[in-house]
Amino acid sequence: MITTKNKLIFSLALVALLASVPFVAAQEGGIQYQHANNVVTVTTDAIGVRVTAFNQVPHFTIWDENDTTPGADYHVTFVNLFEANDTDGNGVYDPEVDQRYGNPFTLPTSDWAFSGFNQEYDGDDVVAVHFNFTNEDTFTPTPPVPYVLADDPSPMDLEIEIRVHINATFMDRMKFDLALDGWEWMYDDSILVFQFVVADSEHGVNDGTGVPADFAEDESGYKFTFGEAWMECAKFAYAENGTHQSQVQVKASHGDGEQGSTGNAVYIAFGYFGNNSLDYDPTLGILSEEVQPIPTDILLVVGGAVVVLVVIAIVLKVRK
Template sequence: MSKGHKVRCEKVKAGLYTVTAENITVKVSSGIIPHFHFWYTEDNSTVYHVKFVQLAEFIDGNNDSAFQHNETVRPTDTGPGLFHTPIFSFSEGARGWNFSGFYNITSDEAILGVGFNFTLNGTRSPIFRDLYIELRCRIYLNDTRLNVTANDQAVYYNMTGGAELKVDVVIKNWPWLTDHSMLALRWDISWESGPKAGERHEPFIRGHRVDVSRNMTIERRIEAPPHANETSVVFRGVKTNRTRAHFDSLVKAKVFNGTAEGLVNVTASYRTDGEALRFYICYPYFGSNTLEHDPSMGVYPTTLEVLPVPSPNIPGIPADTVTYNHSKVVPKMFVGEVQANRMTVLLFRNVILTVNSSRCLRLNLTVSSRVVMHYLILDLKPGESLNLMMNMTVSTPEGVRKLDRDIGIYLDIRHNATLRVNATLRLYINKTALESELGRSINASRLSWVYWNGSSWILVPSWMDADGYLTAHVTHLSVWSIVEVVPLKVTAQLSPEVVTVGEPVTVSAVVKDEEGNPVADVRVTVRLGGKIVQLTDKGNGNYEGTIDTTGLAEGTYDIVIRAEKGGYTSHQTSKTVTVKMKEAMPLTSLVLYGCIAAVVIIVVVVILYKLRTRA
């Protein structure tokens, strides 16, 4: 790297290099098998070791979509003479692995980071002679938002600059034994702490400690957290319970060929062997296509374990509030303990979180690196001790509809409480900074907290308090955001406006905001008497549908058209339709039709009589 950048690459000896970034240092070995040692740059008292071990083809016999070693493909799973070993060891490279050397990652001539690749250089086994494996490794200088896309699908994730190593795993030409198999990529994760470490580090998966000294007899599936894009192993200090390092596996992989592409689900399982943690990343069958997947690993600075410091000048927070300084860290699975009835400030690089809880609280916090500085206060009154997991992002969690005029903050808050959790949410509103961030003007008096109820956004009563915080009292914790509430305006036309009972009425509606902009994805309903129908979105703010008049008495009726959408003030209008009964047939017409019927009957009788006499 050129002088002035925050990544330095050095050759230690033949086949051994170090890559030093602001927070992470990685030792790269380019020998027989790819593996990494990494540690916090300013403190190498604990060193983590990640090693690529093998690929294993297996059949998911217990339908958990994860690898267990007793599911590895056996001869009885294939036809006669078709079986071969289902396992490829990364040490079987005939001439090792080709190491690319280091190169700059650039965009528009700007250097974004440093990269290096490992590519499989042939194998000893003819079975795997066409197998292609490439490991593309990246360290970014600054916080970077990345994505995996295929057609109209996308998964987003964040890389912390100077603190994480990203590895793109590319696999193609796997010699499948069956077309209903899966493929497991095994990584072994171990670590060693020296006498200066101060405390042992232990791995945790989904909040549960993993005992590596135990020799597990079977692999266990790892459930990905709800709405999370990654499955993670984190390492915490035994004394402080602080997160020190992490290993992440994206829950989606890209599968593609020359003409088509798509995203597939990725699962994981693990097993301990007394010395290391075996982590299995599991991919579905992808045939002759190419698979690309993005795991990563990283560190948290250990020198940030500091004593409480005086509270900075935070609006509404007393100066003597207990404050912990983690201002160099963008929290990712940060774990902390908050004592009951003791207001605590956690100071991070891009958020200042103040927590006050009536019961002891264990917090697991992740904040997207794209979040700019915000002041957030959580005042909790749980009925019991609480484990709280909070994810703060600029985009919606999976399965949640984006708000039209949000302020770029979404909180996914989950907990283990069995009783109701009453809380007060407060976010400091700096109108000038917010407008600069959003690139639009806002009316702060229209801001409101909203929550996602599983199908739509619900507004809750909100107000600006004396300290400038948008405040709401809530009775549950789920997915929350803040929206600038804008009124809807719906206009409508009927066709026809006068109908005969039983005929449908076509309703055409146009929905706009107060500035005259068309609004999409609005729920527009039409009510006529006891009948309610929803209009179809035709695009560009236009909605259309029909409502039936069957069963109505003759008269004039109001058709009520109502427009509703989360984050907007609903609006309704009405139009009048006249319903008439079918006109009775005139007497002259009845006489005429009667005569015609009589003539027809006489003709039929005459014809039948003649036929009978001939017989």
């Protein structure tokens, strides 16, 4: 039987446990952020992030905030998107085998609308920052060769939104959503490919100037490492039509940078999703050993220690 005194001790212990978890998380550090001329800069205790949408296609720059040498910057640029055939039916874009249908849609270099910052707080501390850039453009693809469609490809009214999320729970990374609406497919058995270019530079340089060292794709086929940074691709995207949401298969691949570009190419291929909008969320991060998320079991141990102290204090007071 649980007595009234035991209930009091249990309740206070539970309160202490719950109160200890956000306190420990808050000690990981803060988030600083600013916006000027369509360039957003965000820093945490582990990573620095700059998102540029001014006079260039959307461009992410990340660096290790703990590297004082001053180290390298890593540049990930969202270059274009295009429809392609899937020659072997595996859902992966192979630039040596698969054929692009028509010209790619190159992302605009101007007219990106900034949303402003949306912050989340724990007391007075900012624990998460969200923002986005949005653009609307009209694109008319050139017909593929050989051309087997009855009608010429129609102009597309595209809307592209890039949403960025930085959370104090994971100080060494940033997540970004890519939302696309208005894509008109030429074929229902093709794939839509998002192309990124990954490069590096000395810290503080606006653009990538070299090919990152040790560029590699892991066994899963969804995570790429380059220098002291990484890019991870989610295995599924989501297609929506306003009333229904469904998963879309995603496959990632890479290749050499194309002529005229510096760096490696990363291709993210999406299966057919009809006339629905597409929402996808990759992640960029730094291979930092300085700041890591505190595992749940460690949080529970820390919380448990606080609970023990609180319970002992209450028991001693009652016994007096």
